[in-house]
Every structure is written in structure tokens, then in C-alpha cells.
Amino acid sequence: MTTVIWADQEDIPANDRGLAYGDGVFETIRVQANLPTLRQRHVARLLEGAKRLRIPLDSELLQSVIAEAVKHYARPEDWVLKLILTRGSGGRGYRPDATPAPRLIVSAHPMPPMPPSEGVDVCISSHELFVHPRMAGIKSLARLDQVMASQAMPDDCYEALMVNGAGHLLEGTRTNLLIRLGEVWLMPVLSTLAVEGTMQAHVVSVLRSQGEIVLEQDILPAIINQPEFVGLWLMNSVVGIVPVSKVDCLRLPVNARLATIVGQHLFME
Structure with a gap:
């Protein structure tokens, strides 16, 4: 009981x-x-x-x-x-x-302070994230990787993005991520994530219901340098959708496309 x-x-x-x-x-x-x-x-x-x-x-x-x-x-x-x-x-x-x-x-x-609507600065964490397949996706109490990555994060960074041993982007210490590349949306492979985010799942569901293409694939940080790169967003169920304006020293384009598509669907489920 x-x-x-x-x-x-x-x-x-x-x-x-x-x-x-x-x-x-x-x-x-x-x-x-x-x-x-x-x-x-x-x-x-x-x-x-x-x-x-x-x-x-x-x-x-x-x-x-x-x-x-x-x-x-x-x-x-x-x-x-x-x-x-x-x-x-x-x-x-x-x-x-x-x-x-x-x-x-x-x-x-x-509620924590809400991030600025014009975007946040993030960094790539030097603390690699290794996800055991049997633990992938669930929000277990074992969060030491996230604690250590957060501890090492510079004070001027809103979030630290974590990569696996192959250098692929997985997620932030407390957020999931979504990238717009050309005409498609990209997300890390769900089976490789420490946490399958509720907000990420909701946003992806809304995007697909609107006819948008969302693909799961391995993503290297260098994707932000590609000409087709449109934007990077972070999300969790507490703060919602947050655009990223800078990764380390590189400025990123910021637009309202994701928020516009998701719109009033954001907290209605």
C-alpha cells in the first residue's frame, strides 16, 4: 500500500x-x-x-x-x-x-523566474551524459549527471546542453530540445534520452497534427553552423518553450515560428 x-x-x-x-x-x-x-x-x-x-x-x-x-x-x-x-x-x-x-x-x-522571450544563452556541457537503455526516458531520482553539469555551468548561462560519448546532443540539464533545419523539425532519438519530456511530447504531437515534419535523429552541435539552420528551442513543462539566442560564443537566429504553430495548444492538454 x-x-x-x-x-x-x-x-x-x-x-x-x-x-x-x-x-x-x-x-x-x-x-x-x-x-x-x-x-x-x-x-x-x-x-x-x-x-x-x-x-x-x-x-x-x-x-x-x-x-x-x-x-x-x-x-x-x-x-x-x-x-x-x-x-x-x-x-x-x-x-x-x-x-x-x-x-x-x-x-x-x-514558479521559477521565466526566461526572456527574446531568447537565452546556453553552453555545451563538458560533462557527458551516458544513458543506460533500461533507464532511458523515465524521470528517475538518480540525477547526478544533471547536478554535476549544472554545477559546472557558467553563471551567465541559462542552461547546459549535454552530449553523449559520440558527441550527439541529447538534452539540457532540465530541458529537452528541438531544432528547425530547413523545412523539418529535428529532435534527438527518444530512446537515447535520460528523460522523455512531457512538453516535448506535447509540442511534437501538436506540430505533427498541423502537418509539420518532425524527425528523430542523431544531432551534432555543429548543426547550428549549417546554412539551413533556422533555430533551436528548449522546453519543459514548467517554463514552456524557450528560444536559444546563443550557444557558447555563437549567436543564433531567433524567431517565433514554434510558439506561433503551437499557440493556444501549449497548455490545453
């Missing part, structure tokens, strides 16, 4: 496996006008992550907790709902109990 922990009312035991081993998954959901955005995509990803880690989680319980959290933390301004699912308590040692008692930890957080 899953125990629900309200972070503003209860403490988390020190022997929780999420704390000891990163044994769990999490979601961060933007709440606008006290409505969770991209709710079903977040629910689906959390349930998929729990399934792959073999942590039992009831779908109805999850939905009811989200509804209760929106009422519990209701406020006039936008805010962020965070859900952390751990396998629960366990003794010293990696091998989990055959019958876990999971914890679902619920907390509310203020």
Missing part, C-alpha cells in the same frame, strides 16, 4: 530508499489557475517509471492525490506541484524488499 506524505506536514524517514539510493521517480507539474498542465502526460510517465522500476502505484490513487494537492496548495499565482514516488523504507543494501511499501511525497513550490 502506498503512503502519501504531505511535505508541509510530515517528515520523510531517514531509511527511505529514495534518499539512500535514488530508488524512485518524480514529476514536476506546472499548475495554472489551479489546473495541472499536461496532467495526463505526467501521470502516464510517472506510472511508466514506476512500472519499469517495479514500484507498485495505483493510477486512481495518483489521480486523486493530484486533485487533492491542487486544492490543498491552491493559490492565485502559478505554482509547481512536485510528486516523488519512492520504494519506501529499506535497510542497508541495494536489494529491495519483495513487497515494498512505497511513499508518494507531495509538495508545492513557487
